[in-house]
Amino acid sequence: MSTPARYWREIPQRYRYEGVKCKESGEIFFPPRLVCPTHKSADFEKINLETEGKILTYTIVHVAPNHFRDLVPYGVAIVELNDGAKITSMIADCEPEDIKTGMKVRIEFRKIYEMGAAGIICYGYKCVPDLT
C-alpha cells in the first residue's frame, strides 16, 4: 500500500477542484501544470474549476477493478466543464441507461473507494445529472 502522501498530495484537486489558468493564453489546466504546453510559459494563477458541464462521451463499465466491483454496471464519462476544462468522472445518481452524450451534469464531492479494511477512505469528484 502507498504511503498516505500519495493520497493527500492530490487533495486540492480531488476535494476543491483546483486547477491553474495560464496568464498568457487564458487556458485552464486540470490538474495544474508547471509549464503551459501552448506557450511554454510558467506564469499561472490558481483557479477553481466550474462545477457544471456536459458529457462528451461515456461508457458503461461492466467489468471493473476489485475496489469498484460492487458498483457495476456504472457510468464513466469525459465531461467538459463550462470553463473548457475536461475531466474523466464517474456518473452517479443516474441509471446507466439514462446516461446520454450531451447530458448536463455537475460535479459533486463523493466517496470514491476504500483502500482495504484498514486503509484510507478515498474521496473525490463524481458527476451527477444537473436537473436545475
Add this chain to the structure above:
Amino acid sequence: MRDVAVIGVGINEWGELWEKSLRDIFVEAAVKAIGDAGVDHIDSMYIGNMSSGLFVGQEHIAPMMADYLGVTPIPCTRVESACASGGAAVRQAYIEVASGMSDIILAGGVEKMLDLDGSEATSALATAADQEYEVYNGVTFPGLYAMIARLHMERYGTTPEQLAAVSVKNHHNGKMNPNAQFNFEITIDQVLESTMVCDPLHLLDCSPITDGAAAVIVCPLEMASKLSKNPPIKITGIGQATDTIALHHRKDPAWLNVVEIAAQTAYKMAGKEPKDIDVCEVHDCFSIAEICVVEALGFAEKGQGGCMASSGRTAIDGEIPVNTSGGLKSKGHPVGATGVAQVIEIVEQLRGTAGDRQVKNARTGMTQNMGGSGASSVCQILEVV
C-alpha cells in the same frame, strides 16, 4: 546515417505459457532470431517490456535477459512505452545501427502476463493511463477505448457490426497463423453476443492477455548479404510520437493524432504515401482501435474507417490488407512483444514466407504500434531491397 536492414526474426507460439518463465520465453525467441539471421554474435540488445515489475515482480530485466541469453557483457537496454514498447525497442536498435555505433543488434520484446489473475492484469495494464485522473475515477482500459468507440459511432454512424467485423477478419487471418493464441474463426453474432465489458465494447472486441516474446536482428544494409543468407528487408521509414497521457485532454478523442504524426514521419522518411503500402500490421488492442488507426494512417477518410473491415477492403486479398497475422485480437497481445511481432509479420510477408496468409506481390509493408489510449505510437515502413 547508415541504411538498416532486418536479417533475422524469431517468434514462438503465443498464449498461456504456464510451463515457461519470463526469461525462458524471451531467450527462446532471441535464440530463434539469431539462428534465423545466421550471425555468430550480437553487439547490443534492446528489449521492449511494459511492466515485468507488476506482472512478475522483476525489474532490471535487461541484464537478466543478456545473462540468460549468454551474451554478457554486451550493452542491453529495456525500453518502455506501454504497449508500444516493442516498436520503440526496434526504433532504438535502428538508431544505434544507423548511427554507426554498433553493427549487429537484437531488438526484442517480452511480456509474461498470465502469472497475474485477470483483475490484477487489468490493473497492471491500466497503468498505461493516468492513474490519478483517469483510473482513480473508475475508468478501465477497455473503458477508454469504449469512450472513443461511442464518439465514433455517434458522430460517424459506425455500427457494432462494423466493430465486430474487425475481430472476425483478424480471427480469420489468425487461423492461418500457427503461433496465434486464438487461431480459430469467430462470427459477427458471437462478437455481439459475447459478454459486455465496457459498453459498447464486448469481450470479443478486446485483445486477450498473453504470454509471449519476439525478436529481430538488424544490421547495416551494406553488411546484410555478408552476415546472412536471408534476403535483407530494409527499414526505410520510422516515426514515433507522443500525445497527452489522458484521453480527456485530447482535442478530439476520436482522432488518433499520435498515429497520424508517427505515420507522417515514417512516410516522409521513406518517401512513401498510404497508397504505396501493400500490407500493414496495426495495433487492434480493441476493434475500434483498428478503425481509428486505418483512418490516421491515411487508408480511409476521417470517420470512414468503420466499413474497411466489413467491406473486405482490409482482408488479405483486399486493397490494403491489415493484420494478416491475426492482429492483437487473434495472435495475442503480450504488450511489450507486440511491436516486434508486427515487424516480424511484415518481414515474413516481404520475404514471401507468410504461407497461407501471404499477400501477393508484397513489396512495401508498414507497422503501427500504440501505447495507452493513443499517448504514444511507433510506425515503421519496411521494403524489399
